[in-house]
Amino acid sequence: MVEYDKITPLAAPAGHSLTQEPGKWPWENPSRFADPDDAIDFLTDKLDDPKTKEPILKLFLAGISVEEIVNQIAFKGFMTGTYSPDVAELVKPALAMFLIDEAAKVGIQADLFHEKKEDEDISDAGLFEIMKNRNPELYLGMIEAEKKQDRMQISEAKNLKPNLSNSFLQVEEVE
Numbered sequence: 001m002v003e004y005d006k007i008t009p010l011a012a013p014a015g016h017s018l019t020q021e022p023g024k025w026p027w028e029n030p031s032r033f034a035d036p037d038d039a040i041d042f043l044t045d046k047l048d049d050p051k052t053k054e055p056i057l058k059l060f061l062a063g064i065s066v067e068e069i070v071n072q073i074a075f076k077g078f079m080t081g082t083y084s085p086d087v088a089e090l091v092k093p094a095l096a097m098f099l100i101d102e103a104a105k106v107g108i109q110a111d112l113f114h115e116k117k118e119d120e121d122i123s124d125a126g127l128f129e130i131m132k133n134r135n136p137e138l139y140l141g142m143i144e145a146e147k148k149q150d151r152m153q154i155s156e157a158k159n160l161k162p163n164l165s166n167s168f169l170q171v172e173e174v175e
Helices: 036-047 050-061 066-079 085-105 124-134 136-159
Strands: none
Touching: 036 050, 036 066, 036 085, 050 066, 050 085, 066 085, 124 136
8 A cells, every 4th residue: 555645734843843953954054155156157067967958958848948947956956055045046047048048059949937828727637647647656546545435435335225124114014
C-alpha cells in the first residue's frame, strides 16, 4: 500500500521552527554571493553549460516563458543559500536578458511572460493525467482509495438488505 505524506497546515504548533537549532537550512546561513554582479556571473557560467542550457531551451520550445524560468532559478538560488532574496530579485532582469539572448542564438523566439488565459483552468481529468505521469505513486494511491471506498459502499449496501423472513410482509393472508 502507498503511504502518504501527512504534512498538513496544522501538523506543527506555531513557533515550532523557533525551537530548532538555527542554521539548519541553507537560507539561514550567510549566502555565498552578496554582490548581485557576482551572482550573475555565477549563474551565467552555470547556464552556459550545455547540460543546463539544452533543457532550458527545450522548455522555451514547449512554451514555458522566460519569466517562469527566471523565477525558478532565482528561487532555487535563494533556497540553496547561493544568494539572499534581495539579490535573487536583483539578478532577475540580467538573467532574463541572458536567457533571451541564448534562445535567440539558436533561433528560438522565447515568450517573455506567461499570460493566463480564462480557459486555462485545469479540469479534474487533466489534473489526474498530469498526476499519473509526474507522481504515479500518489495517483495509484488515490485510485486504490477510491476503489476501497466503492467496495465499502457495496459492502454496506449488501448488509442493509432488509431481512424479510420474520416480517409481516412474508405472512400469508388468512381468509
